[in-house]
Amino acid sequence: MRKSSAWYLQLAVTLLAAAFLIVPALQSILAGLTVSYFRGLSSGLTLKWLAEVWELYSGSIFLSLWIAFMCLLVTLLIGVPSAYALARNPGRWSRMLEEFISLPLAVPGLALALALLQLYGTMKGFRTSWAFILVGHVIYTLPFMVRSVLAVLMAMDFRTLEESAATLGASPVTRFWTIIVPNAMPGILAGALTVVTLSIGEFNLTWMLHTPYLKTLPVGLADSYASMRLEIASAYTLVFSS
C-alpha cells in the first residue's frame, strides 16, 4: 500500500510535536550529568551534581515521600467511606456535597494556601509542622479519590449485591469490607495513584505553606533553580523523574 503525501505530512507533524516536548527534557537531564552546562557535552559526564543534590535536598525528598504517604492514608480513610455514602444516597444534598468537595480544584492553590494561613496561621505548633502542609495536600487531592471511587461504585449495582449479602446474614460493616471495598478496588487504586502523584508534584499550595525546614521536593526544585547552579537544578529534575 503506497503511503499518501497526507500520511507523510501527519507523520512529520507528530514527530515535530514529540521533539518539541522531548528535546527540552533530554537537554535538562543531560545538563544534570555534564560537568559544565555552558560547555555542554564536550566537558564530560559526571555524577557529582547528583551527589550534591542528595546532600542538599535529601530531607526534602524524604519529606515529600512521607507527606504523599500520609496524604494517601488520610484520603483513603476519609474518601472511600465518603464515596460509599454519596453513592448510597443519590439525592440533591449528595450532589451538592460532591461539588463542595471538588471546589479546591477550581480554586488556585495559592488562594487555598492563603486561606489556610489565615485560618491556622496563629496556631504556632501546627503552623510549623508538616501536618499543616498535609492538610493542604488532602484538601487538594481528596476530590480525586472520592470521584474515582464514586465512579466505580455508580457503574456497578452495588445495592443489589449488598441486599443479597444482607439476606445471607452480613452486617453493614461486613458488607463494606467484603463486598464494597473489593469491588471498588479499581477505583481505589486509580484514586491512590492520582493522590500520590499529585501530592509529590504539588507546588502552588506547598510553596505558600512551607517554612525553610519544611521543603518538599518541588519546592526544593524551585529553590535550587533560583539559587543554585543550573546543573544542580537539572540533576534535581532527574531525581524527580525517577
Add this chain to the structure above:
Amino acid sequence: MTLTIENVHKTFADGTQALKATNLQVADGEILSLLGPSGCGKTTLLRIIAGLEQPDRGGRLLFDDMEVTELAVKNRNVGMVFQSYALFPNMSVHANIEYGLIVRRVPKAERLERVAELLSLCRLKDYAARSITALSGGQGQRVSLARAMAPRPKILLLDEPLSALDAALRDQLRDELAAMLRQFNISAVFVTHDQAEAMAIADRIAVMSEGSIQQIGSPQELYHAPASRFVARFIGKAMPLAGTWAGQTLQLKGGALDVPGASPHTDIYVRSESLKVDPGGMLAGLVQSVTFSGGHYRLGLSGLTDSPELIYAHSYGKIAPVVGSTVRLTVEPNDLIHL
C-alpha cells in the same frame, strides 16, 4: 416453617400504594407463586417478607409463631435469589456459595462439607473454582440458588428466577428448578409474571393485581374455576362471549350455545384451546387472521359475538382455513367458564 402474613400493606414515600392490606399463609414445604403483571405489588410483598422493605404500621409477619416484622434482614435467615442473581464478582463460585456460612462463623470443616453437598446437588462440581463472570445464565442461576440454600434458611424467596434466561433455556430450567425446590423440601415463595412458569412449579398460585390478591388456589383451580374476570383473562387468556340469554341458551351472533345449569346473569368465558373447528359445529365465524403455532393454527374470528374483539380458536391439522372463509366451531359445555 409456616409463614403468616397479616394485614400487610405498603405505601411508598412518593404516594404510590404498592400493596393493599394482604393476608396470606404459606405452609411448611409449600411452594407458592405470586403471579401478576408488573406493578401489581408482588415484588414489594416478596421484599417485605425478606425484610428489605418495611410494611406500614399494622402489618404483621410471622415465621412459625415468632413475630419478625421488626427483625433486621440479616437476622431473619431467609434465602433470596435475585432476578439478576447478584453474584459477588470478586469471588469464585465456591467462595460465593460459602459466603453465608463464613458470615455466620460456621467452622471450616462443616463449611466445606456443606458447600460440596450443594455443589453436587446443583451439578456445579466442575465449576467450583471458576470466576462468576465466566458462567452461563443457567449456571449463574444454580450458583445463586446454592448460595441462598447454604446457610439452611427457613424459607426461600425467588424474584423472577427465570426471566433472565432466553426462552429455550427457560423451559428446561423450569423443570430443573421445580425438581430442585422439591428436593430441598423447603417453603418457597417466588414471584413471576409468566403464568406457565407459575403453573409448572407452584403448589399454589396467588394471582395479584394492583396491590391485592385476586385469587389463591392450585393451578388447576385457577385455570378451570377463575373467580374474577381478571384471573380468567390472565390465566389462559379466556375471552368473554357476549350475547343474550334465552333460558339456558346463550344467543350469540354466530349461533346458539346450550349452557345447561347457567343462571341468567352469568358471563360466559371460553379459552381458545376449547374452541375447535368442526364442520358440524353450532357456532360460525369469519376468519380474519391465521397464525401458525407449531402444533396448531390460531385463528382470529369475527362475527361470533356482539363485541368487536376477535375470538381466537385453535385449528388442528396441517391445512388451515383461509382468511375470509367461514368456519364452524364447537365447544364442550364443561369447558365454559361461568363468572
